Amino acid sequence: MGASWQNLLRKNWGESMVTILCSACLLGVNCKYNGKASPNERVLQLGKKYNLIPVCPEQLGGLPTPRVPQEIQGMDGDAVLDGKCKVVNKEGKDVTENFIRGAHETLKIAKLFNAKLFIGKQRSPSCACGETYDGSFTGRTVKGDGVTTALLKRNGIKCMSQEEL
Numbered sequence: 001m002g003a004s005w006q007n008l009l010r011k012n013w014g015e016s017m018v019t020i021l022c023s024a025c026l027l028g029v030n031c032k033y034n035g036k037a038s039p040n041e042r043v044l045q046l047g048k049k050y051n052l053i054p055v056c057p058e059q060l061g062g063l064p065t066p067r068v069p070q071e072i073q074g075m076d077g078d079a080v081l082d083g084k085c086k087v088v089n090k091e092g093k094d095v096t097e098n099f100i101r102g103a104h105e106t107l108k109i110a111k112l113f114n115a116k117l118f119i120g121k122q123r124s125p126s127c128a129c130g131e132t133y134d135g136s137f138t139g140r141t142v143k144g145d146g147v148t149t150a151l152l153k154r155n156g157i158k159c160m161s162q163e164e165l
């Protein structure tokens with residue numbers, strides 16, 4: 001994707017005042033299901049130029065850390081928001097309500113800080129942008145966004161994954 005995300009920011013909002021919402025695990029926060037982080041150097045470097053706000057929708061939705069892994073069952077975040085499918089953890093527990101709650105809390109924070117862009121961790125059932133796990137817990141993926149990403153997009157916030165930087 002190269003410099004296109006930078007052009008997007010410059011063209012729409014200028015550079016200096018831009019606030020970017022980020023999956024907290026990409027910034028080194030130990031909020032993943034296994035109690036660890038996935039720090040991403042390219043995302044961290046953005047902090048030199050932009051205001052970065054870390055969010056973990058799964059924690060905001062009331063889930064513990066560490067937690068049992070969860071996946072959207074066969075569809076994507078839009079389908080979850082529309083009540084067409086569920087998010088279930090590896091032990092079979094329905095955690096859909098936590099995911100929807102976490103998405104709305106994240107949206108609240110995005111609005112509070114007037115965030116223009118969300119950089120989400122690819123394939124996460126909450127934060128993915130364009131590709132997410134298929135619900136089989138086998139590593140297979142389907143096209144689609146995570147639940148939070150889907151809600152942010154519906155509210156006019158641009159979204160991309162760390163893999164697009």
Ligand code: SF4
Nearest residue numbers: 024025032056124127
């Ligand atoms: S919900 Fe998002 S921020 Fe939280 S651990 Fe998963 S990918 Fe990272």
